[in-house]
Amino acid sequence: MAVKNNLKMIFSYFRLNVKKEWKYKTSFFMQIAMMILNDLFFIIQWYIIFQLVDNIGGYGFNETMLLWAIAAGGFGFSHAFFGGAWNIKDIVYDGKLDVFLTQPKSVLLNVSCSSTDISAIGDMIYAYVVLIIIGAPWHWYLLMIPAMIIAGLIYVSVYVTYVGLCFYMKQGDAIAKSIEGTVNKAANYPPHIFNYVVKGLFLTLIPTFFYTFIPAQYFFITFNIWWVLGAVAVTALWIAIAFATFNHGLKKYNSGNLMGGRL
Numbered sequence: 001m002a003v004k005n006n007l008k009m010i011f012s013y014f015r016l017n018v019k020k021e022w023k024y025k026t027s028f029f030m031q032i033a034m035m036i037l038n039d040l041f042f043i044i045q046w047y048i049i050f051q052l053v054d055n056i057g058g059y060g061f062n063e064t065m066l067l068w069a070i071a072a073g074g075f076g077f078s079h080a081f082f083g084g085a086w087n088i089k090d091i092v093y094d095g096k097l098d099v100f101l102t103q104p105k106s107v108l109l110n111v112s113c114s115s116t117d118i119s120a121i122g123d124m125i126y127a128y129v130v131l132i133i134i135g136a137p138w139h140w141y142l143l144m145i146p147a148m149i150i151a152g153l154i155y156v157s158v159y160v161t162y163v164g165l166c167f168y169m170k171q172g173d174a175i176a177k178s179i180e181g182t183v184n185k186a187a188n189y190p191p192h193i194f195n196y197v198v199k200g201l202f203l204t205l206i207p208t209f210f211y212t213f214i215p216a217q218y219f220f221i222t223f224n225i226w227w228v229l230g231a232v233a234v235t236a237l238w239i240a241i242a243f244a245t246f247n248h249g250l251k252k253y254n255s256g257n258l259m260g261g262r263l
Contacts, residue, residue: 056190057190078151127144154234156242162175186202191213
């Protein structure tokens with residue numbers, strides 16, 4: 001029942017956030033369109049590269065584009081449904097968590113769902129544009145949904161886990177930004193170009209491989225149910241870690257004594 005209620009709350013937040021942005025329709029569509037256009041430039045970049053080389057780390061153009069599709073889709077999902085997570089730093093430092101603390105639902109879930117980045121919808125659409133460009137089989141379009149969800153939940157959970165340092169130190173978000181940048185950048189490149197030490201890191205403390213490579217390899221290219229279940233388990237683990245670190249950090253929170261409310 002708790003899971004059902006939380007899912008209902010997540011979609012309610014998303015619907016209300018989109019409805020709010022919909023008032024400015026031109027801006028709404030421009031944000032989405034500009035994000036898709038921005039992402040399309042990377043296709044041109046990789047197309048040129050693969051005109052010069054046959055493969056990179058055993059990955060050809062289609063496989064590399066699949067990594068980019070999942071990364072874009074996961075990034076888009078996380079920022080569309082949990083965009084408020086990227087406001088945690090300001091909310092904590094400015095003492096603005098009080099209004100969320102008075103609500104009966106999870107504080108972290110309320111904060112994370114409180115904002116939606118409309119341009120992120122363009123990232124999710126771009127994931128399907130890539131599938132069209134590489135001529136993906138029909139079932140890949142269905143598999144992209146769980147791949148985006150897993151990638152998105154990994155992405156936001158890792159960020160929340162590390163941004164929780166803001167409860168303990170000034171500029172604690174710098175580490176979170178660095179980790180986020182590593183995940184976002186490295187996830188777009190064939191995994192075989194990294195050495196064993198980096199691979200170990202990308203499977204544990206910075207789960208980049210669970211963000212893109214494992215979904216790409218074992219959801220799409222060579223389906224493996226055990227890796228799929230493993231990816232789900234790792235995602236659940238990181239979600240639990242994110243909640244645990246955030247809730248522990250709340251004990252260090254200092255109220256800003258600000259009066260306010262939310263509709």
